[in-house]
Amino acid sequence: MINSSPFSLNGHNILITGASSGIGAAVAVLAAKNGAVCIINGRDEIRLNGILENLEGEGHIAINMDLSERNGKELVKQAVAVKASINGFVHCAGIEKTLPFRITEMSDLREIMKINLEAYWDIIQEILRRGNHKENLSIVSLGSVAAQYGAAGKTAYSASKGALISLTKSLAAEYANKKIRFNCVCPGYVDTPMLSNIRQLYASESDFSDAIIKKHPLGLGMPEDVAGAVVYLLSDASRWITGSVLTVDGGYGVR
Amino acid sequence: MTIDEKLNLIAETLDADRKNINSLTVLKTLDEWDSMGTISIISMLDRKFGKVLTADEIAELKTVQDILDMMCA
Numbered sequence: 001m002i003n004s005s006p007f008s009l010n011g012h013n014i015l016i017t018g019a020s021s022g023i024g025a026a027v028a029v030l031a032a033k034n035g036a037v038c039i040i041n042g043r044d045e046i047r048l049n050g051i052l053e054n055l056e057g058e059g060h061i062a063i064n065m066d067l068s069e070r071n072g073k074e075l076v077k078q079a080v081a082v083k084a085s086i087n088g089f090v091h092c093a094g095i096e097k098t099l100p101f102r103i104t105e106m107s108d109l110r111e112i113m114k115i116n117l118e119a120y121w122d123i124i125q126e127i128l129r130r131g132n133h134k135e136n137l138s139i140v141s142l143g144s145v146a147a148q149y150g151a152a153g154k155t156a157y158s159a160s161k162g163a164l165i166s167l168t169k170s171l172a173a174e175y176a177n178k179k180i181r182f183n184c185v186c187p188g189y190v191d192t193p194m195l196s197n198i199r200q201l202y203a204s205e206s207d208f209s210d211a212i213i214k215k216h217p218l219g220l221g222m223p224e225d226v227a228g229a230v231v232y233l234l235s236d237a238s239r240w241i242t243g244s245v246l247t248v249d250g251g252y253g254v255r
Numbered sequence: 256m257t258i259d260e261k262l263n264l265i266a267e268t269l270d271a272d273r274k275n276i277n278s279l280t281v282l283k284t285l286d287e288w289d290s291m292g293t294i295s296i297i298s299m300l301d302r303k304f305g306k307v308l309t310a311d312e313i314a315e316l317k318t319v320q321d322i323l324d325m326m327c328a
Contacts, residue, residue, distance in 0.1 A: 098294055099294065099295075099298055100291040100292075100294060100295050102270060102295075103268065103295050103298060103299070152290075152291060153290075153291060153294055200309075200310055201293075201294055201297060201313075202290075202310070202313075204310075204314065207290075211290065
């Protein structure tokens with residue numbers, strides 16, 4: 001039944017970075033459930049293989065690679081060597097640092113940019129090469145409410161995510177004539193390993209709740225809450241959507 | 256690093272007036288000891304002293320002396 005639905009990803013080869021945990025892992029699970037063949041990438045080989053084993057369907061592959069080495073193009077080459085071409089790409093790999101601006105060093109900014117922006121740049125440039133992608137390619141990046149509304153202590157992170165939003169819009173304009181779509185999903189705070197790192201910075205659960213959880217009228221999100229939006233943007237159901245920023249934040253923006 | 260150098264570093268990290276920083280200073284009395292100040296101290300201890308604080312250790316930081324005790328490298 002699902003295979004005839006415009007929401008289906010049946011037969012689509014989807015490359016997903018940051019797929020060994022959090023939102024990336026949830027995207028892989030849901031995309032596979034909707035018929036996609038997933039090419040999952042992550043730094044942690046054991047966790048990545050654990051996700052791979054739990055994907056529905058057949059033909060999924062895992063490529064263990066640390067994207068901080070400017071090897072995004074190599075990732076695509078390996079993916080294409082096995083799967084011929086790509087229908088969709090989701091950049092979930094990302095790093096976050098909570099640091100006041102006055103002690104955020106240029107090296108912190110560069111470390112964040114390498115993964116959050118430069119890896120995305122390298123990967124899509126290679127995917128866009130003739131022969132590496134199929135028609136109706138859909139590319140989804142992960143922004144953040146930190147980029148939309150600002151967040152104290154997250155200047156470098158929000159700058160990287162803001163750059164992704166701007167890049168998404170310009171790429172959408174540049175590639176619309178080829179029917180290649182670029183969209184950005186901006187999640188609120190989601191219960192992931194990244195959030196666990198932030199939680200440790202607060203002296204008590206109460207402080208954390210006041211600073212983060214209570215700012216989401218629908219409560220803290222789960223990775224699956226974001227995965228649904230991503231899979232929608234990968235599917236043909238969203239074929240008239242490009243250059244958009246889809247906020248998935250449990251009401252964070254209306255607080 | 257001498258005690259005075261450590262106190263200078265704490266003041267600089269908190270962006271606080273050095274005159275207000277001594278080992279007996281109660282952190283809560285400093286305007287700069289807000290969430291950003293706390294995160295700054297946590298980051299400084301990690302980067303300069305390789306000390307990663309647990310949530311319990313963060314909660315136990317009451318005076319400047321408590322921070323000095325963590326600055327052992």
